[in-house]
Amino acid sequence: MGQVPGDKGALLRAERLAAVERIGGLATERQVDFVIVAGDLFDAHTVDNEIVTRALEVLSRFSVPIYAIPGNHDFSGAPESVYARKRFIDRCPKQLHLLDEKRPVAVTGCSVTLLPCPLLQRHTVVDPTRWLTDDTARTEPNQIRVAIAHGSIVDFESEEGGTTPNLIDPAIVDAAKLDYLALGDWHGTRRVADKAWYSGTPEPDRFKENQSGNVLIVEIDSPGAIPKLDTIRSAGCQWFRRSASIHDADDLAALEQWFSDLSEPQKTLVRLEYEGVLGMEELRRFGDLLDTQAELLLYLRHRGNGVQLEPTDEELESLGREGLTGRVAETLRQQVGDDSDDGRIASLALQMLFQCSRSIGGE
Amino acid sequence: MKLLSARIQNFRVHAGDEPVEIEFDEQLHVIHGSNESGKSTLMDAVHACLFQKYNLTGKVLDAMQPDDGSKPDIEVVFEHDGFEYAARKHFKGQSGTCELKVSRDGRVESTLNGPDAESRLNEVLQVPAAGRGDRKEDQLAHWRLLWISQGHSTDEPTAQINPETGQDLQSVLNAETGGAVVSPGEARWIADLETEVNDRFTSTGKTKSGSRVAILTEEVVECEAELTVVESQASAVEKDSDRYLANGHKLDEIQKQIPTLRTQLGERLAQQASSASLQQKLKNTKSDVELKRRDITSAENCATELAKLKQTIECRNKQIISADEEIAGIDEELQDEQEIRASRVKERDHTDASFTRSRRTTLRVQAQLGVIRARVDLERYNESLRKAQEQANELKEVGKKLAVIPVDDTDVDMLQDLEASLARERAALEAASAKLTMVAKNEIRFVHSGGEEQLAADESHERQIDQEAEIVIGDDEARIRITPGGEDLDQRRERVASANSALRDRLVELGVESVSVAREKLRERQKFESKLQLAQSRLEDVAPDGVDELTRQRDSSSEELNAAQAELERHTAEGDPELPSTVEDTQSELRVKQQRQDEAEAARDSARQRVQSLDEMIAKLKADRQLKVQERDGLHSQNTDSQRQIGDIVESNGDEKELAEKVGSLAEELKALEATSREIAANLEKLQPDLIEAEIERLERAVKSADKESRNIENEQNQLIGRLTANDAVGLNERIGDLKARLQSKGDELEREGRKANAMKLLLETVTSCREEMTRQIMEPLRKKVEPLLRVIFGGVQLDFMVDEKTKLLSLRPLVRNRVQDSFDRLSVGTREQVGVAVRLALAQVLAEEHGGRLPVVLDEPFVNTDPGRLPRALAMLNLAKKDLQVIVLTCDFGDYRELGLDTTQVTEMPPK
Numbered sequence A: 001m002g003q004v005p006g007d008k009g010a011l012l013r014a015e016r017l018a019a020v021e022r023i024g025g026l027a028t029e030r031q032v033d034f035v036i037v038a039g040d041l042f043d044a045h046t047v048d049n050e051i052v053t054r055a056l057e058v059l060s061r062f063s064v065p066i067y068a069i070p071g072n073h074d075f076s077g078a079p080e081s082v083y084a085r086k087r088f089i090d091r092c093p094k095q096l097h098l099l100d101e102k103r104p105v106a107v108t109g110c111s112v113t114l115l116p117c118p119l120l121q122r123h124t125v126v127d128p129t130r131w132l133t134d135d136t137a138r139t140e141p142n143q144i145r146v147a148i149a150h151g152s153i154v155d156f157e158s159e160e161g162g163t164t165p166n167l168i169d170p171a172i173v174d175a176a177k178l179d180y181l182a183l184g185d186w187h188g189t190r191r192v193a194d195k196a197w198y199s200g201t202p203e204p205d206r207f208k209e210n211q212s213g214n215v216l217i218v219e220i221d222s223p224g225a226i227p228k229l230d231t232i233r234s235a236g237c238q239w240f241r242r243s244a245s246i247h248d249a250d251d252l253a254a255l256e257q258w259f260s261d262l263s264e265p266q267k268t269l270v271r272l273e274y275e276g277v278l279g280m281e282e283l284r285r286f287g288d289l290l291d292t293q294a295e296l297l298l299y300l301r302h303r304g305n306g307v308q309l310e311p312t313d314e315e316l317e318s319l320g321r322e323g324l325t326g327r328v329a330e331t332l333r334q335q336v337g338d339d340s341d342d343g344r345i346a347s348l349a350l351q352m353l354f355q356c357s358r359s360i361g362g363e
Numbered sequence B: 001m002k003l004l005s006a007r008i009q010n011f012r013v014h015a016g017d018e019p020v021e022i023e024f025d026e027q028l029h030v031i032h033g034s035n036e037s038g039k040s041t042l043m044d045a046v047h048a049c050l051f052q053k054y055n056l057t058g059k060v061l062d063a064m065q066p067d068d069g070s071k072p073d074i075e076v077v078f079e080h081d082g083f084e085y086a087a088r089k090h091f092k093g094q095s096g097t098c099e100l101k102v103s104r105d106g107r108v109e110s111t112l113n114g115p116d117a118e119s120r121l122n123e124v125l126q127v128p129a130a131g132r133g134d135r136k137e138d139q140l141a142h143w144r145l146l147w148i149s150q151g152h153s154t155d156e157p158t159a160q161i162n163p164e165t166g167q168d169l170q171s172v173l174n175a176e177t178g179g180a181v182v183s184p185g186e187a188r189w190i191a192d193l194e195t196e197v198n199d200r201f202t203s204t205g206k207t208k209s210g211s212r213v214a215i216l217t218e219e220v221v222e223c224e225a226e227l228t229v230v231e232s233q234a235s236a237v238e239k240d241s242d243r244y245l246a247n248g249h250k251l252d253e254i255q256k257q258i259p260t261l262r263t264q265l266g267e268r269l270a271q272q273a274s275s276a277s278l279q280q281k282l283k284n285t286k287s288d289v290e291l292k293r294r295d296i297t298s299a300e301n302c303a304t305e306l307a308k309l310k311q312t313i314e315c316r317n318k319q320i321i322s323a324d325e326e327i328a329g330i331d332e333e334l335q336d337e338q339e340i341r342a343s344r345v346k347e348r349d350h351t352d353a354s355f356t357r358s359r360r361t362t363l364r365v366q367a368q369l370g371v372i373r374a375r376v377d378l379e380r381y382n383e384s385l386r387k388a389q390e391q392a393n394e395l396k397e398v399g400k401k402l403a404v405i406p407v408d409d410t411d412v413d414m415l416q417d418l419e420a421s422l423a424r425e426r427a428a429l430e431a432a433s434a435k436l437t438m439v440a441k442n443e444i445r446f447v448h449s450g451g452e453e454q455l456a457a458d459e460s461h462e463r464q465i466d467q468e469a470e471i472v473i474g475d476d477e478a479r480i481r482i483t484p485g486g487e488d489l490d491q492r493r494e495r496v497a498s499a500n501s502a503l504r505d506r507l508v509e510l511g512v513e514s515v516s517v518a519r520e521k522l523r524e525r526q527k528f529e530s531k532l533q534l535a536q537s538r539l540e541d542v543a544p545d546g547v548d549e550l551t552r553q554r555d556s557s558s559e560e561l562n563a564a565q566a567e568l569e570r571h572t573a574e575g576d577p578e579l580p581s582t583v584e585d586t587q588s589e590l591r592v593k594q595q596r597q598d599e600a601e602a603a604r605d606s607a608r609q610r611v612q613s614l615d616e617m618i619a620k621l622k623a624d625r626q627l628k629v630q631e632r633d634g635l636h637s638q639n640t641d642s643q644r645q646i647g648d649i650v651e652s653n654g655d656e657k658e659l660a661e662k663v664g665s666l667a668e669e670l671k672a673l674e675a676t677s678r679e680i681a682a683n684l685e686k687l688q689p690d691l692i693e694a695e696i697e698r699l700e701r702a703v704k705s706a707d708k709e710s711r712n713i714e715n716e717q718n719q720l721i722g723r724l725t726a727n728d729a730v731g732l733n734e735r736i737g738d739l740k741a742r743l744q745s746k747g748d749e750l751e752r753e754g755r756k757a758n759a760m761k762l763l764l765e766t767v768t769s770c771r772e773e774m775t776r777q778i779m780e781p782l783r784k785k786v787e788p789l790l791r792v793i794f795g796g797v798q799l800d801f802m803v804d805e806k807t808k809l810l811s812l813r814p815l816v817r818n819r820v821q822d823s824f825d826r827l828s829v830g831t832r833e834q835v836g837v838a839v840r841l842a843l844a845q846v847l848a849e850e851h852g853g854r855l856p857v858v859l860d861e862p863f864v865n866t867d868p869g870r871l872p873r874a875l876a877m878l879n880l881a882k883k884d885l886q887v888i889v890l891t892c893d894f895g896d897y898r899e900l901g902l903d904t905t906q907v908t909e910m911p912p913k
């Protein structure tokens, strides 16, 4: 959550817990048998005890069991693991089962056997699901085989000569005769195969257009059946990344409209990137828009240097071409337009000159 | 505009009935004359007529009037725009008058008077009316500020103050140029902008501490530093964790390896034991072989030793026989040499005796020579002593005579002074007293204070009367009373008497009758003194160190004679021949004797030499013999030793035959032992003991290092666990997140603030540079005019006209020979006045374009500080400037101006006052 500082940052953190709470409510409401967390329950081993305590508190109110495996951010087996921490051990609710061994676990009350593929270190070069084809992964024939794994299904790094850690081959679904493979690590909700899905993070925490903020309800009738999935929105906040090219009043109006269309501005975070050229008057309008939206939204991030000033002929004429102000304006105008920091500074200086001369005119 | 003529009456030093009149050359006019001749006054009058109010009163008027209080009356004629103007002002306070005649082509067109005349004049001269000083066309009237008044040649030209308006030329120019660039509104926001920029930047353009940018920068740096610390803490945890996991894998592997290594080691150790026993056996056999070899060698050595000893004894015996023969030969030679020596000794004794005789004879003649010389010396001393005594007696007698003469030259000087003083007093008395002359017609008798006297007919009587006297003529027939009128007669008389008695007293004291007698006595004294001197110098000639010293020398000479005689007697024997009695004879005799003595000495030395060399020869022979005897005896004793050694060897090892048999049997035994040894070595080779040993060593090392490594890893794991489970990493995740967020937001704000600050700075810089550029453009005409003038003097000087940041005023910044001068004031005085004149002329040229193409510039002593070497160039500059100007120069030194080749109409000489 390295994006938003101060009070708004605290608000975002609270939203994440609220999302978990919503999942608990949904589990009760939809009468699910159990909840799976496919890794990275915690962001890091170094999370604060406050986070651990609050998270466990929320989970303790779940009406169904929760099965979780350690992911790459909270892998078990290290002395500093959050799961080895006294706070976790003391406060861990009876509903929460941490599956940190590669052995089948039968779920009581239903004919599901879970096949956990926990991460025991941050990065492993061996496919964490490989053991699922071993004899140790055999189950009774009437059992629905549900594997839980954490990692990537795309080898991003092999092209660059590296190895993607925790790489999972989706072919394991057939090879190990799985009924469902619950995948974790990617933040967006994504189907890999009929029987293999990434649920994604229930509350997004960055500007990335990737369908995050959902929870999956999976229903499997019997061994071998195709699972039925329901994607439910669990997120409280919306994260947008917007880029805009602003060259005239129409562009400006479109952007204004986009902002006013936002449904829940107080729970919306926007990262705005823009470029363009505007006259003096429009540039001021654009500045006003940014100022008000920054106040209205949960968070507005922009660098404030993308749109440059190109005064209109009338505007330039108003400064007087022969006098000192006109000459200064002309000198500055020649430095504007080149897309460098100097150019942007010249543009800003030109804006200031207009403000200065306006302040005289207004007297 | 140009000045044509001026007529001045009653202006300061130019007082009186006759007005001063002057006609000006239209280009260059030089007015010269001595100091106080009224040059400056003349031009001040012209200035007053043109620019002062005709009805002014008070101090300014007072300063214009001459000492006699008469009122200044000045007329100046000038030409402007094709019109001729004759302005005449009579300064009389309130009742002053002003007249202006305007003519064209010699025809008077109008005549104005009073205020009309003055306002028209001001209009023509473009002098601003009172209260108006800020209109551009009015500024042009400041041309007269370009004149140099006396003593102001080094002033900054633009600092010149207009006495009427109080404005300086600089602010005038500024109003015309730089000042016009900025409107009051602009000036306000530029000032605000400057404040903003100054709040953000230092004078050198660096970010000011305490500004928002500086604070943000500090915060960002702090944040970054904190983040670095926290991230490095987190990465340390991660690193420890990775290490812990890696260690776990490594430990498993090592512990699997150790048992295998131990088994391998056991096998190799068994192999090593069997190899060791074979090696021991081989070692023993080899040592037996070695012992046998040593026995054989020792027997062989004994046999060789015996043969060698026998051979040596034989050889020495031969050497002994040859040594005996050599000794006998030496003995014969010795006998011969001894005989020759006896005859040489006799020869030597004979020559010794002959030298001793000759030596004595020589000494005797030497002594005789000493006696003769001592005698001569003694006689000489005796003669000198006699003469000295003679002169000493003379000195004594003259001294006695001198003692009785009573006067010396001081006494005589004093007497002469007294005599002269008496004469002076007498003459003074005589001058003051009356002189009586009586001439008798008939015989007559008369009585006066001295007694009675008688005069024959025609006889006369004269007397000096120095006090009241009465003369009775005849029988009281007439009484003549005479009262002399001289002053202080009594006193004078007394002074004569006292001078007379002083002289007498001194004569009595000295015991002489008169001054002349005293002089005679003095002459006598001088005669004796010269005699005394003569005797003294003679005495010094014969006895320079005194008579006593001479006597002492005579006595010592006598002693020397006695000693010489004793020496002679010592060397004289009975029967010796007579010796010569003169020095010369004795010396020649001595030379003969000396030669003989030398010959005898040489004969004696060579005889001695011969004996000595024989002695050396004999000694050498004896030494040779000794050596030979020793050598022979040594050989004898060595032989005895060798015989004893042979005996010893035979006794312990047997003779040569027995030794040969022993060697044979030992060689058989050796052969058998060597065969055994080869067999054992072959067996050992098969086992490869080196390989085994290396393998054992490697295995032992491997086991040891595996043990050690697993211990080390276990230790490290314990430490890692300790570190990883310590509580200080808890919460790092959130801290990093928070710091990153803060850093991002502060960074964004810093970027915005920085850009804003830089934009302000850029705006201000652009304003400043635009202003300078505009100023420069406006000042370009001036620059064009000044450059050719300066080139005449300096061969190329640049002048910059800058807007001063503080005062916002235009200021001059000359660049002399490419050295930037901070300001005009920093130039040397000479350069200052040359640059100053050039700038004034250039400004006047610019202004002249608005004044009908010509303006008068008056320069009063413009180049007083200019060194003579540069003066011609400075004057050449004036010559160049005259084309567009009327240059009027006032100077007390006309010398250098002659070079300009001026006409008489161009020069006015002021007569001295």
Ligand SMILES: [Mn+2]
Pocket: A039, A040, A071, A072, A073, A150, A184, A185, A186
């Ligand atoms: Mn992950």
